Amino acid sequence: MEEKTNEQEDQKSGPEGADPSLEKSTAPEKDGEKQEPVKKPETPAAKPKPAPAPKDPRDKLFKPEQTLIISSSPHFHTHDSVPKIMWSVVAALVPATVMAIYYFGMDTLIMIGSCVAAALVTEIIMNKMKGEGLTINDGSAAITGLLLALTLPPSLPISAGVIGSVFSISIGKQIFGGLGYNIFNPALLGRAFLQANFPVAMTTWTYPNTEKYAQIDAVTAATPLAQFKFDKIVANYGDLISGNVGGSLGETSALAVLIGGIFLLIMKYADWRIPVSYLGTVFILGGLFWFFSPGNYPDPVFHLLSGGLMLGALFMATDMVTSPITTAGSWIFGAGAGIVLVIIRLFGGVPEGVMYSILLMNAFTPLINRYTRPKYFGEVRA
Amino acid sequence: MGLPTFKKGIHPNDNKSFTNHKPIEYLPIPEEVFIPLQQHIGVAGDVLVEKGQEVKTGQVIGKSEKFVSAPVHASITGTVKAVDQFLHPLGIKATMIHIEKTAEEDEWETINAPENWETASIEDLRNLIWQAGIVGLGGAAFPTHVKLAPPKEKEINTFILNGVECEPFLTADHRAMLEMGDKMLIGMSIIMKILGTENGYIGIENNKPDAIEIMNELVSKKFPAFKVVPLKVKYPQGAEKMLIEAIVKRRVPAGGLPMDVGTVVNNVGTALAVANAVVEGKPLIERIVTVTGQGITEPKNLMVRIGTPFKTLMESCGGLKESAIQVYMGGPMMGFAQYDMNVPIVKATSGIICQEKSDIFKKKTYPCIQCGNCVSVCPMNLLPTRLSSFAEMVKLEEAEEFGILNCIECGSCSYVCPSNIPLVQWIRVGKLQVSESKRKKVA
Numbered sequence: 001m002e003e004k005t006n007e008q009e010d011q012k013s014g015p016e017g018a019d020p021s022l023e024k025s026t027a028p029e030k031d032g033e034k035q036e037p038v039k040k041p042e043t044p045a046a047k048p049k050p051a052p053a054p055k056d057p058r059d060k061l062f063k064p065e066q067t068l069i070i071s072s073s074p075h076f077h078t079h080d081s082v083p084k085i086m087w088s089v090v091a092a093l094v095p096a097t098v099m100a101i102y103y104f105g106m107d108t109l110i111m112i113g114s115c116v117a118a119a120l121v122t123e124i125i126m127n128k129m130k131g132e133g134l135t136i137n138d139g140s141a142a143i144t145g146l147l148l149a150l151t152l153p154p155s156l157p158i159s160a161g162v163i164g165s166v167f168s169i170s171i172g173k174q175i176f177g178g179l180g181y182n183i184f185n186p187a188l189l190g191r192a193f194l195q196a197n198f199p200v201a202m203t204t205w206t207y208p209n210t211e212k213y214a215q216i217d218a219v220t221a222a223t224p225l226a227q228f229k230f231d232k233i234v235a236n237y238g239d240l241i242s243g244n245v246g247g248s249l250g251e252t253s254a255l256a257v258l259i260g261g262i263f264l265l266i267m268k269y270a271d272w273r274i275p276v277s278y279l280g281t282v283f284i285l286g287g288l289f290w291f292f293s294p295g296n297y298p299d300p301v302f303h304l305l306s307g308g309l310m311l312g313a314l315f316m317a318t319d320m321v322t323s324p325i326t327t328a329g330s331w332i333f334g335a336g337a338g339i340v341l342v343i344i345r346l347f348g349g350v351p352e353g354v355m356y357s358i359l360l361m362n363a364f365t366p367l368i369n370r371y372t373r374p375k376y377f378g379e380v381r382a
Numbered sequence: 383m384g385l386p387t388f389k390k391g392i393h394p395n396d397n398k399s400f401t402n403h404k405p406i407e408y409l410p411i412p413e414e415v416f417i418p419l420q421q422h423i424g425v426a427g428d429v430l431v432e433k434g435q436e437v438k439t440g441q442v443i444g445k446s447e448k449f450v451s452a453p454v455h456a457s458i459t460g461t462v463k464a465v466d467q468f469l470h471p472l473g474i475k476a477t478m479i480h481i482e483k484t485a486e487e488d489e490w491e492t493i494n495a496p497e498n499w500e501t502a503s504i505e506d507l508r509n510l511i512w513q514a515g516i517v518g519l520g521g522a523a524f525p526t527h528v529k530l531a532p533p534k535e536k537e538i539n540t541f542i543l544n545g546v547e548c549e550p551f552l553t554a555d556h557r558a559m560l561e562m563g564d565k566m567l568i569g570m571s572i573i574m575k576i577l578g579t580e581n582g583y584i585g586i587e588n589n590k591p592d593a594i595e596i597m598n599e600l601v602s603k604k605f606p607a608f609k610v611v612p613l614k615v616k617y618p619q620g621a622e623k624m625l626i627e628a629i630v631k632r633r634v635p636a637g638g639l640p641m642d643v644g645t646v647v648n649n650v651g652t653a654l655a656v657a658n659a660v661v662e663g664k665p666l667i668e669r670i671v672t673v674t675g676q677g678i679t680e681p682k683n684l685m686v687r688i689g690t691p692f693k694t695l696m697e698s699c700g701g702l703k704e705s706a707i708q709v710y711m712g713g714p715m716m717g718f719a720q721y722d723m724n725v726p727i728v729k730a731t732s733g734i735i736c737q738e739k740s741d742i743f744k745k746k747t748y749p750c751i752q753c754g755n756c757v758s759v760c761p762m763n764l765l766p767t768r769l770s771s772f773a774e775m776v777k778l779e780e781a782e783e784f785g786i787l788n789c790i791e792c793g794s795c796s797y798v799c800p801s802n803i804p805l806v807q808w809i810r811v812g813k814l815q816v817s818e819s820k821r822k823k824v825a
Contacts, residue, residue, distance in 0.1 A: 067707070068706075068707060068708055068709055068719070068720070068721045069707050069708045069719065069740050069743050070719045070720075070721050071708070071719050071740070071742060071743065072719070072804070072807045072810075073710070073712075073714070073715060073716050073717050073718065073719075073793055073806075074714060074715040074716065074793030074796050074797050074806065075708065075710055075714040075715075075717065075719070075735075075737070075740065075741060075742065076394050076550065076714040076715060076741050076793075076797055077741035077742050077745065077796070077797060077799075077802065078797055078798050078799075078800070080755075080798070080800040081745075081746075081748075081800050081801075081802070082748040082751060082800050082801050084800070085751075085753070085800055138748060177749075178749065179748065179749050179751060180748070180749035180750050180751045180752065180801075181749065271754065320751045320752050320753040320754070321751050321752050322752075323752070324754075325752050325753075325754035325757050325765065325767065326754070326757060326765070327757075327758075330754075373765060373784065374757075374763050374765075375763060376636060376762055376763045376764050376784075376785040376788050377623065377633065377634075377636065377761065377762040377763050377764075377788060378623070378633050378634050378635040378636040378637075378638065378788070379636045379763075379785065379788075380635060380636070
């Protein structure tokens with residue numbers, strides 16, 4: 001249909017403007033339904049207007065008036081926008097980033113900077129290859145770079161981080177068509193890629209530069225989850241909350257991540273149902289195992305505070321693009337990720353499973369969306 | 383909290399302070415009017431006058447014998463200058479009757495109102511409403527006599543007077559309730575007599591406390607059977623299905639009408655027009671129009687004759703500011719953008735809104751990021767982002783399965799979309815295509 005290609009236009013009323021514009025809108029209109037969608041509001045089509053002889057008897061009334069914009073209703077629009085959402089997510093990651101720098105030194109800053117820069121450069125290159133306008137302003141590439149960096153071990157070589165970042169943007173996002181079309185969370189996909197290619201470097205951890213570990217001259221450390229899995233040692237909660245443990249750059253401090261996450265939830269830039277169902281499932285399911293066999297399994301609070309769960313639940317599972325759009329779908333998504341996580345943590349060969357649990361549920365998102373379509377108003381379903 | 387409302391919906395800035403304190407002004411009888419034959423949903427009337435003919439105020443000039451139709455009347459006393467195609471505010475060219483004023487004072491041709499409506503027969507009352515050309519004045523313009531003639535098997539037990547006025551900017555209904563509440567409630571009584579129901583509710587949003595107070599006062603003094611229901615402020619509460627859910631907690635079945643749950647809803651302006659017709663014998667020749675927005679010099683609530691060009695109203699409001707860049711008829715959520723200020727006021731014109739800035743013009747559109755905001759506001763519980771992409775890809779079967787025909791086109795989805803995707807605009811296209819293809823299948 002023709003309307004599809006129509007766009008918002010400047011229409012000049014007055015003797016010159018009247019007739020061509022009338023021609024445009026003489027399509028039969030029933031119930032006022034048929035309207036031109038505002039496809040590309042950024043292209044103001046100020047077309048040259050011919051000056052036909054006045055046909056309308058009211059032309060004598062016409063005065064050259066102001067140029068008025070014609071658009072299809074609604075004429076009001078929210079002040080939210082994609083860049084605003086994306087940059088808010090970046091802002092929400094600041095506390096975690098600050099804690100990462102505090103614990104792991106200025107090298108962290110170089111790692112984060114390199115990952116973000118690599119993400120942006122890759123995005124630009126992909127934009128050019130696809131022959132489209134630059135999309136780095138929307139902020140999504142910066143988030144991917146930042147999130148990826150925050151999930152990396154402190155001792156990982158910068159070059160590996162850069163490779164992961166390039167993979168995240170190119171294969172994780174742009175190859176699907178860019179923002180909004182990717183199936184998997186790009187940052188997690190990049191991390192999974194690094195895990196597969198640098199298995200040793202990706203599982204080698206260092207202790208934070210704090211007094212507690214100053215006496216220990218071991219080069220490598222164990223994460224609390226690994227300590228529990230292999231040695232049944234439970235880290236103390238205070239260290240888990242503040243982040244004074246071995247682990248990925250931005251994941252160690254549960255509190256810093258939580259502060260940013262709560263900001264996102266308050267701004268409604270993240271669906272609260274996903275972290276609630278994800279964390280809740282882990283708490284309940286992990287708690288059940290602990291209740292029946294406290295010696296073999298860690299307690300539920302330890303589950304929540306350790307590893308990358310907070311960061312994953314608040315910033316990665318809530319990624320709008322790769323999580324369901326329906327309310328019921330959000331609950332299922334979070335609960336599913338929680339179940340997968342507990343199974344991996346308790347029975348899997350690796351200590352941590354946040355990444356795989358979210359990636360797995362990402363794959364199910366289209367199916368979840370399909371089977372959780374809400375009943376529309378007044379629908380009677382058999 | 384606490385106040386009744388419907389599920390989901392949005393909270394746009396209501397912008398009503400421009401005009402909600404300004405009494406209704408009567409615009410002087412205009413020099414000329416352009417009266418479209420089609421101002422309602424249904425069949426357009428046939429022209430009953432010719433060029434050069436003298437007409438009186440209230441004279442029927444266009445009428446159809448079809449049931450779903452409404453006659454139109456001359457709104458001034460004068461001479462028919464032309465019967466021709468002119469631009470309609472809906473953006474189409476339509477047949478209109480151009481009348482030029484010849485007399486300063488109205489010479490009326492009224493309809494035969496009964497001496498006492500309380501003893502008149504229901505048939506007569508309904509016939510009177512048809513003769514008066516009354517349609518839903520909230521914006522949909524559905525002929526009122528049709529709405530008041532539900533099939534026998536549908537028992538109507540509830541009537542709701544719609545004083546919600548959920549569209550931002552508009553204050554016409556608000557002022558009408560304040561200044562003409564008495565007459566309005568008589569209109570409501572007439573409608574309820576026709577419907578044969580005793581339960582009358584008046585739904586008013588909580589941002590009009592003065593209207594709630596006045597209506598409560600009137601109800602307690604003269605109409606004890608009615609109940610004023612203050613509602614939580616939310617858009618699109620003025621939509622019939624939403625209002626019914628908010629007040630009587632009934633859900634109109636998909637594809638159904640309010641009468642399927644025993645309810646009829648009418649706008650306050652419609653009730654006023656009914657009272658004018660039945661009590662005073664005056665057909666629908668004038669209505670209240672809110673002229674407002676940052677782009678007009680002096681915003682006002684005006685009582686104007688149907689057919690008055692927009693320009694005449696704007697001149698009486700001090701004219702359009704030079705900075706104005708957008709003018710639309712109706713509210714900002716469902717209104718129609720205008721580019722020619724010579725279009726006439728029609729029965730469905732609730733307001734003329736002049737804006738200095740456009741929220742959407744030149745705003746960048748991003749791809750859908752699946753945020754689900756549209757899903758969380760859709761009052762009909764649809765998935766707007768899916769529906770709009772089905773429409774875009776012409777996947778009509780999927781669109782129908784996902785309930786595209788249930789969309790009430792309130793625009794909430796487009797309003798909240800952070801990607802600025804024209805969701806409701808695409809859905810309109812899709813609805814049209816789906817109903818066309820359904821028609822073809824039947825044929």
